[in-house]
Amino acid sequence: MKIAVVGTGYVGLVTGTCLAETGNQVICVDINEKKVKMMQEGKLPIYEPGLELLFTRNINQGRLHFTSNLAAALEESKIIFLALPTPPGGDGAADLSYVLGAAKDIAGLIKEYKVIVTKSTVPVGTADKITAVLQEHTNIEFAVVSNPEFLREGVAVEDFMKPDRIVIGTLDERARKLMGELYAPYVRQGNPVIFMDQRSSELTKYAANSFLATKISFMNEIANLCELVGADVDMVRRGIGADNRIGRRFLFSGIGYGGSCFPKDVQALAKSAKENNYDFKILNAVMDVNDIQRAILVEKVKNYYKGDLKGKKFAIWGLAFKPETDDIREAPALYIIDKLLNEGAVLSVFDPEAMENVKGVVGDKIYYANNQYDAIEGADALLILTEWSVFRTPDFEQLDAKLKAKVIFDGRNLYDIQKMIDCGYYYNSIGRKVVS
Numbered sequence: 391m392k393i394a395v396v397g398t399g400y401v402g403l404v405t406g407t408c409l410a411e412t413g414n415q416v417i418c419v420d421i422n423e424k425k426v427k428m429m430q431e432g433k434l435p436i437y438e439p440g441l442e443l444l445f446t447r448n449i450n451q452g453r454l455h456f457t458s459n460l461a462a463a464l465e466e467s468k469i470i471f472l473a474l475p476t477p478p479g480g481d482g483a484a485d486l487s488y489v490l491g492a493a494k495d496i497a498g499l500i501k502e503y504k505v506i507v508t509k510s511t512v513p514v515g516t517a518d519k520i521t522a523v524l525q526e527h528t529n530i531e532f533a534v535v536s537n538p539e540f541l542r543e544g545v546a547v548e549d550f551m552k553p554d555r556i557v558i559g560t561l562d563e564r565a566r567k568l569m570g571e572l573y574a575p576y577v578r579q580g581n582p583v584i585f586m587d588q589r590s591s592e593l594t595k596y597a598a599n600s601f602l603a604t605k606i607s608f609m610n611e612i613a614n615l616c617e618l619v620g621a622d623v624d625m626v627r628r629g630i631g632a633d634n635r636i637g638r639r640f641l642f643s644g645i646g647y648g649g650s651c652f653p654k655d656v657q658a659l660a661k662s663a664k665e666n667n668y669d670f671k672i673l674n675a676v677m678d679v680n681d682i683q684r685a686i687l688v689e690k691v692k693n694y695y696k697g698d699l700k701g702k703k704f705a706i707w708g709l710a711f712k713p714e715t716d717d718i719r720e721a722p723a724l725y726i727i728d729k730l731l732n733e734g735a736v737l738s739v740f741d742p743e744a745m746e747n748v749k750g751v752v753g754d755k756i757y758y759a760n761n762q763y764d765a766i767e768g769a770d771a772l773l774i775l776t777e778w779s780v781f782r783t784p785d786f787e788q789l790d791a792k793l794k795a796k797v798i799f800d801g802r803n804l805y806d807i808q809k810m811i812d813c814g815y816y817y818n819s820i821g822r823k824v825v826s
């Protein structure tokens with residue numbers, strides 16, 4: 391099938407590449423000409439494990455193409471995916487200007503029946519808005535389909551190629567058939583394609599992200615309670631996760647959820663509920679808890695140094711909002727860096743992939759170390775903010791030798807408490823006892 395993908399961010403690139411991998415002819419369009427040129431030269435603009443191999447293979451085999459010319463991309467494509475940004479507007483609601491703007495452009499260019507698919511995360515009623523824009527500007531037949539994307543950064547290829555489920559929101563029979571054919575190669579036994587109406591599909595995406603964010607905020611509150619009552623959150627997590635009704639995943643307490651989606655989507659769903667005269671109380675609490683949790687490590691550091699961080703040198707391991715990505719959008723690390731700098735601390739940071747992105751935002755106010763051990767040289771304490779594998783089993787001899795003091799604040803609970811006691815560290819993690 392011939393497919394156009396409009397927008398080559400995370401979702402557009404993964405969607406386009408994976409659809410090409412199953413034999414489709416895919417043309418990806420972006421208004422960012424620099425990015426398009428880069429991709430035409432075979433260079434991938436993001437770090438995502440496993441994507442480069444597929445990206446290169448499909449370009450070389452002539453199935454994956456890039457352009458900034460929307461008209462050319464639409465010409466022969468039967469299905470047009472919109473993978474455009476939906477950032478929070480000033481009031482927290484999703485900004486639909488990219489999506490509706492593209493719909494208008496598409497309306498002016500199509501000459502035959504097209505299926506227009508929203509991959510972007512959009513509020514309930516957006517398919518109707520896209521339909522209205524198209525109807526206003528074209529007489530050509532079309533169907534608007536909601537097909538939310540559930541991929542996680544860092545495991546995006548796996549998530550797209552082997553999805554838990556595929557949600558397709560349309561009542562248009564022709565579109566339903568085409569979408570069913572397109573996704574047939576990705577369906578594994580028991581992992582269904584779920585067809586529904588557009589509104590239910592749009593809400594499914596927000597409900598999924600908000601439910602996962604709720605799980606995280608819930609566990610962060612349990613962690614805070616654990617610290618007060620002398621319980622261990624890792625034990626509680628294992629204890630409740632063994633119940634299939636609860637499940638083992640997404641129960642890790644830490645320094646709050648970040649990334650380009652959870653913060654914006656929880657906020658957008660709360661806003662959309664409010665617009666419909668519904669006060670979504672749980673979501674408001676989820677956001678409040680996350681705000682508090684993002685500050686928790688800084689509070690622990692301040693308590694340890696009795697409020698005076700001036701001139702203290704801290705090493706930071708991990709900047710990306712989670713491992714296996716260079717994405718720093720809404721990363722807790724950015725918030726923590728800002729707070730520590732305001733307190734007069736001196737920072738030396740290391741992340742396996744996100745250094746360049748942080749340089750672009752934070753600039754030369756901090757030292758960008760060459761590796762994780764360079765970062766800790768002479769530091770008063772180490773702060774761990776992202777659970778990259780390389781931080782899980784560090785060389786403790788180097789830690790002992792390079793840190794000025796044996797002090798670790800761990801926002802991701804990477805180390806065994808007993809080991810830290812044996813090694814003589816002051817070790818403060820999340821929801822577990824503080825040892826020294």
Ligand SMILES: NC(=O)C1=CN([C@@H]2O[C@H](COP(=O)(O)OP(=O)(O)OC[C@H]3O[C@@H](n4cnc5c(N)ncnc54)[C@H](O)[C@@H]3O)[C@@H](O)[C@H]2O)C=CC1
Pocket residue numbers: 396397398399400401402419420421422425473474475476488491492509510511512539540541542543650651
């Ligand atoms: N990042 C993620 O892991 C996931 C994101 N989503 C949703 O997917 C949507 C896209 O997210 P990302 O891929 O992260 O976005 P992004 O912000 O990384 O990329 C968007 C791309 O669209 C391009 N663009 C903007 N206007 C355009 C236009 N008129 N024509 C062509 N290209 C245009 C930009 O240049 C950029 O390359 C959002 O709604 C997001 O909530 C859904 C699931 C996962």
Ligand SMILES: O=C(O)[C@H]1O[C@H](OP(=O)(O)OP(=O)(O)OC[C@H]2O[C@@H](n3ccc(=O)[nH]c3=O)[C@H](O)[C@@H]2O)[C@H](O)[C@@H](O)[C@@H]1O
Pocket residue numbers: 511539540541542543544599602606639640641642643644645646647648649650651652711712
């Ligand atoms: O809509 C989206 O963009 C995507 O948002 C999330 O994916 P992603 O943001 O890539 O990352 P997650 O793995 O979900 O992590 C999000 C945040 O939650 C935090 N988290 C995650 C899990 C956990 O147990 N505890 C926890 O604090 C992570 O550290 C991270 O900051 C969802 O998991 C995807 O299904 C969804 O498609």
